[in-house]
Amino acid sequence: MTQSPAAPLPPPTERRRLREAASLTRAQLASRVGVTSEKVRRWETGRATPRGRKAAKYARLLNSLGRGRELTSPHAPHVTAPEPDEPARRSAVAVRPGRSRGRGWVRARTVGPRRYGDAADALTPDQAFDALYSFCAPALVRQTYLLTGRRELARESVERAFHIAWQQWPEVACDRDPAGWVRAVAYDCALSPWHRFRLRHRHPEPPPPDAFDRALLDTLLKLPPSYRRTLLLYDGVGLGLPETAAETEASTRAAANRLVHAREAVAERLPELADPEVLHWRLVELASIERLRAAKPLVVRRSGERRARLWTRAAIAFTVALIGTTVLTVRTAPARYEPPVPAGETVQGVPPRVAPGPLSEKEQKLRKKLRKEQQRGPDRLLPQPR
Known part of the structure; x- marks a missing residue:
C-alpha cells in the first residue's frame, strides 16, 4: 500500500496570509491542527518548522484554505499598503552613491538557502554559522543602533541573538530565513525593557555630530517601540508589509497603521523626510556614519559556548x-x-x-470573740407540742 505524498508547506508569510484570508484566529487554527496557538505563531513567523503528522495536517488545512480562497469571490477586507512600488524593490546591499560608508545595510531576506544553502551539505556547523554571522552581523548592528540609539547595546543585542542562534543551530540552519530569525531575536533583545535598570544605560551616549542626524535619531527614539520597529523593517530593511507584520507579531492592518503613524510623526518634525525613499537613504546614512563594527565570528561563537557552559554548570x-x-x-x-x-x-x-503561719494578736482576739459569741448565743428553738 503506497502512501500519498504530503502537501508541501507554503512559506511562513503565506501561511499567515492564508489564515487571515479565511478570518481564522491562531487559536482556531491551532484547535483544528491539534497544537497550541503559540506553536502556530512560531510556524507563521518561521521560528519553528512543523514536522510529522502535525505538519501533514497543517499542510492539508492550508491547502484547503487556499483552494477555498480561490473559489470564493474576494470580499475580504483589504489593507492598503503604503506605496507598493517603493523600497522592496531594494537590492541586498543599499549603498548611497558617493559615500563609501553607506555600505552594510543588508536586506536580510536574501540570506538563506538561496545564498549558501546549496553548499550547506559541504559546510560544517561552525562554518555555516560563521558565514551567516559574517553576512548579517554588520548590518544588524547598524539596525539595532537605530532602534536603541546606543552603540554598545546594539553590539550586545546582536551578539546575544547569535548566541541563542548557536544554541539552537539545528533549528536555525533548517529555517527558510535564518537571517530573519536572528534579526527578530536581536530586535527583541535590543528593545527589552529590562535595560532601563542597568546602571551604565541610565546615562545617554554622545549623539551623532550632525544636527540633522541628531534630530532624526531623536525622532526615532521618541516613537513607540512597535512603531519604530515597523518603520525600520519596512522603510529601512525593505521588507514587505506581510513580512513586517509577521516579524512584529501584528496583523497586516495593524502594521499598516503603525507605519502610517510613524511616517507622519517623522514628517511632522522633519518635513524633508516625507518621501519614503528619502527616509530610507537617510536611515542608511545615519546607521553608516557611526562606523559600528561587529566582533569576529569565532569570538562570538566561543563566547556563546562559554556562556552556555557557565549556565549549565550553574x-x-x-x-x-x-x-x-x-x-x-x-x-x-x-x-x-x-x-x-x-x-x-x-x-x-x-x-x-499567703503562706500559713502564727496568728497576729488582732486575729487571736477576733477568734476568741467569735468563740464566745457562739457559746452565748440564743438557744436553739425547739417546737413545742400543743
Whole structure:
C-alpha cells in the first residue's frame, strides 16, 4: 500500500496570509491542527518548522484554505499598503552613491538557502554559522543602533541573538530565513525593557555630530517601540508589509497603521523626510556614519559556548544544592508531630498566696470573740407540742 505524498508547506508569510484570508484566529487554527496557538505563531513567523503528522495536517488545512480562497469571490477586507512600488524593490546591499560608508545595510531576506544553502551539505556547523554571522552581523548592528540609539547595546543585542542562534543551530540552519530569525531575536533583545535598570544605560551616549542626524535619531527614539520597529523593517530593511507584520507579531492592518503613524510623526518634525525613499537613504546614512563594527565570528561563537557552559554548570550546582537541602531536611525533620510547649505568661489581677503561719494578736482576739459569741448565743428553738 503506497502512501500519498504530503502537501508541501507554503512559506511562513503565506501561511499567515492564508489564515487571515479565511478570518481564522491562531487559536482556531491551532484547535483544528491539534497544537497550541503559540506553536502556530512560531510556524507563521518561521521560528519553528512543523514536522510529522502535525505538519501533514497543517499542510492539508492550508491547502484547503487556499483552494477555498480561490473559489470564493474576494470580499475580504483589504489593507492598503503604503506605496507598493517603493523600497522592496531594494537590492541586498543599499549603498548611497558617493559615500563609501553607506555600505552594510543588508536586506536580510536574501540570506538563506538561496545564498549558501546549496553548499550547506559541504559546510560544517561552525562554518555555516560563521558565514551567516559574517553576512548579517554588520548590518544588524547598524539596525539595532537605530532602534536603541546606543552603540554598545546594539553590539550586545546582536551578539546575544547569535548566541541563542548557536544554541539552537539545528533549528536555525533548517529555517527558510535564518537571517530573519536572528534579526527578530536581536530586535527583541535590543528593545527589552529590562535595560532601563542597568546602571551604565541610565546615562545617554554622545549623539551623532550632525544636527540633522541628531534630530532624526531623536525622532526615532521618541516613537513607540512597535512603531519604530515597523518603520525600520519596512522603510529601512525593505521588507514587505506581510513580512513586517509577521516579524512584529501584528496583523497586516495593524502594521499598516503603525507605519502610517510613524511616517507622519517623522514628517511632522522633519518635513524633508516625507518621501519614503528619502527616509530610507537617510536611515542608511545615519546607521553608516557611526562606523559600528561587529566582533569576529569565532569570538562570538566561543563566547556563546562559554556562556552556555557557565549556565549549565550553574544549573547543575543549583540542582545539587537543592537536592542536598531536601535530603538534609528529610533526615533531620521529626518523625511525629510534637505540639509546641507554650511559654509561661504572667496572670494579672490574682492576689498572691499567703503562706500559713502564727496568728497576729488582732486575729487571736477576733477568734476568741467569735468563740464566745457562739457559746452565748440564743438557744436553739425547739417546737413545742400543743
